Amino acid sequence: MVNVLVCIKRVPDTSESVLLTDDAMAVDGRHVGYTVSPHELCAVELAVQAAADGGTAGVVSVGSGDAVEQLRDALAVGVQHAVLVEADDAAFGPADVAAALAEVVEAGTPDGTPYDLVLLGNDAADTGDFQVGIRLAYALGRPVVSGVSTIAVSDGVVQTTGAGPAGTEVFEVPLPAVVTVMEGGVAPRYPSVMGRVKAKKAEIDTRTPSVTPRGNGRVRLKLPPEQPSQVVVLGEGAAAAPALVDLFETMGVLTK
Amino acid sequence: MAVETDETGIALTSLETLTLARELAEPAGVPLHALLFATTEPPTEQMLGQLGEQGVATVYITAEPRLAAYAAAAWASAAVQVAQAVSARVVVASGTPRGGELLAHISARLDVAMAANVTAIEGLAPFTVTRQVMGGSVLEEMRLADSPAVFTVAGHACEATPAAAVSTPVVTPYRPTVEDADLVARVVRTEAGEQDHSAALSAARVVVAAGRGANGPDGFKSLLELTDLLGGALGVSRVVTSLGWRPHHEQVGQTGVRVAPDLYVACGISGAIQHWAGMSSSKTIVAVNTDPDAPMVTRAHYAVIGDLHEIVPAVNDEIRRRGH
Numbered sequence: 117m118v119n120v121l122v123c124i125k126r127v128p129d130t131s132e133s134v135l136l137t138d139d140a141m142a143v144d145g146r147h148v149g150y151t152v153s154p155h156e157l158c159a160v161e162l163a164v165q166a167a168a169d170g171g172t173a174g175v176v177s178v179g180s181g182d183a184v185e186q187l188r189d190a191l192a193v194g195v196q197h198a199v200l201v202e203a204d205d206a207a208f209g210p211a212d213v214a215a216a217l218a219e220v221v222e223a224g225t226p227d228g229t230p231y232d233l234v235l236l237g238n239d240a241a242d243t244g245d246f247q248v249g250i251r252l253a254y255a256l257g258r259p260v261v262s263g264v265s266t267i268a269v270s271d272g273v274v275q276t277t278g279a280g281p282a283g284t285e286v287f288e289v290p291l292p293a294v295v296t297v298m299e300g301g302v303a304p305r306y307p308s309v310m311g312r313v314k315a316k317k318a319e320i321d322t323r324t325p326s327v328t329p330r331g332n333g334r335v336r337l338k339l340p341p342e343q344p345s346q347v348v349v350l351g352e353g354a355a356a357a358p359a360l361v362d363l364f365e366t367m368g369v370l371t372k
Numbered sequence: 373m374a375v376e377t378d379e380t381g382i383a384l385t386s387l388e389t390l391t392l393a394r395e396l397a398e399p400a401g402v403p404l405h406a407l408l409f410a411t412t413e414p415p416t417e418q419m420l421g422q423l424g425e426q427g428v429a430t431v432y433i434t435a436e437p438r439l440a441a442y443a444a445a446a447w448a449s450a451a452v453q454v455a456q457a458v459s460a461r462v463v464v465a466s467g468t469p470r471g472g473e474l475l476a477h478i479s480a481r482l483d484v485a486m487a488a489n490v491t492a493i494e495g496l497a498p499f500t501v502t503r504q505v506m507g508g509s510v511l512e513e514m515r516l517a518d519s520p521a522v523f524t525v526a527g528h529a530c531e532a533t534p535a536a537a538v539s540t541p542v543v544t545p546y547r548p549t550v551e552d553a554d555l556v557a558r559v560v561r562t563e564a565g566e567q568d569h570s571a572a573l574s575a576a577r578v579v580v581a582a583g584r585g586a587n588g589p590d591g592f593k594s595l596l597e598l599t600d601l602l603g604g605a606l607g608v609s610r611v612v613t614s615l616g617w618r619p620h621h622e623q624v625g626q627t628g629v630r631v632a633p634d635l636y637v638a639c640g641i642s643g644a645i646q647h648w649a650g651m652s653s654s655k656t657i658v659a660v661n662t663d664p665d666a667p668m669v670t671r672a673h674y675a676v677i678g679d680l681h682e683i684v685p686a687v688n689d690e691i692r693r694r695g696h
Contacts, residue, residue, distance in 0.1 A: 131644055134509050143506060154627050209485065244505050246488040247476035254480040259557040262444065262473045279621050281378065281571060284563040289556060299627055300613065300620030333485060335500065335513040345670040353678035354686035360658070360676055361690045367656065369578050369602050369635050370696040
């Protein structure tokens with residue numbers, strides 16, 4: 117039995133296009149909608165699985181009130197309770213988010229028992245800071261494993277696996293611990309109709325952090341210059357094969 | 373600068389990062405120190421040659437047995453000890469999984485800010501960098517006011533070029549203090565199986581990549597043949613790994629591997645931002661796609677319009693016919 121807290125972040129869904137706000141300080145998500153990163157979808161799935169045998173799974177997000185949408189998505193797939201830490205995204209840097217999350221971890225579950233395991237995505241899809249989970253671990257004085265694909269909890273130990281340079285790396289870390297997740301080890305489930313109904317009615321525990329933010333150092337955002345298309349179409353179908361092989365020969369990639 | 377090694381010697385991404393670090397150190401008149409990271413093996417002559425080409429003054433190595441099994445916190449502690457001994461003003465690593473993890477630990481231990489995936493230094497006073505956010509589809513100008521400045525360098529953001537004056541790095545063994553608490557999270561064993569070939573993919577000069585157009589797990593035979601004929605590596609788009617057609621470590625993109633080959637052959641890949649983020653640094657991009665308006669086609673250098681299952685086998689036959 118294990119109490120798990122999974123941390124998620126509402127981010128603009130930029131899979132199709134990216135627009136900046138007029139002041140170039142943020143990505144404008146109004147027309148593309150919002151989501152959470154694939155890593156976090158996997159972290160939510162792992163949290164639900166880890167808590168399946170009588171434990172609890174909670175979800176937390178630090179950010180605007182709109183993040184309730186993403187918290188409800190997690191509730192719809194089996195997470196039991198949700199905490200929203202209301203904060204100004206623009207003012208909070210990665211160290212500030214970690215500090216705000218640490219407050220939630222230290223407060224424990226709704227019935228006051230401690231969280232044994234905290235899961236996060238390896239990196240947020242928008243700011244790509246690659247550090248919140250690790251900073252959180254230091255704030256809590258807990259060990260941290262980064263970039264894992266699978267977890268298994270038994271006898272107060274979390275065993276993780278993840279791809280390393282020489283094969284699958286296995287860690288066995290005593291709880292309490294922090295683990296950051298990379299997609300690839302588990303398939304996130306889809307919400308059931310019942311799950312959605314339950315999530316819609318669930319209460320979101322909204323809190324205010326006591327963190328004085330240090331900020332994120334952002335000066336401005338810019339889009340890389342879009343190049344006009346200069347594509348050379350070599351042909352259509354199998355008939356274009358000789359032209360493509362000519363190109364490979366010119367480039368010298370066919371050395372044999 | 374924390375340097376990673378692989379089967380080629382010093383990892384390509386580390387050489388790129390050394391070039392950027394040198395361009396920062398040289399005008400400031402400060403030496404470039406390298407720390408061999410995540411290995412307790414001594415550097416080979418070839419590695420020392422590569423470090424010398426990058427103008428490294430000193431290379432710090434450790435044979436500390438307690439660091440033999442990878443533990444990020446313990447390596448971060450060791451790196452902090454070296455950084456403080458040399459009064460480092462800037463601490464960098466490449467933006468690989470290991471490099472990013474190390475620097476996040478270091479910045480947490482030193483309680484300083486960290487910038488991930490830097491592509492350029494914009495200014496020194498105040499210290500300002502440009503870095504990739506939104507998976508590389510947006511650039512952020514970010515101020516790094518803390519000292520030391522801690523940042524990772526995005527893979528293939530800059531080219532590894534040799535220094536004007538080749539140096540002979542002084543090899544300096546060190547023995548860090550290792551706390552038990554920093555060894556709690558360490559690799560207890562490495563299993564064969566899901567080997568992460570991402571370093572080889574990341575460094576490949578030719579990448580043959582496939583997306584949804586492969587049509588299923590059985591659709592890769594001709595693509596693997598072409599990969600072999602071109603002496604390259606196979607990459608795939610996110611949809612391919614999400615559907616379980618190929619292993620995750622072959623995924624190129626924002627949540628996968630970043631590549632920058634001389635030639636990228638994108639077969640049946642539409643070119644979503646998530647994928648483009650991982651391969652936009654490729655020197656020559658060839659798209660094979662049924663849709664002439666797909667972003668991958670319009671942004672490619674060359675394109676062949678049609679079904680990859682007709683085109684790729686024909687290309688393989690043509691290569692063999694010409695005796696390659």
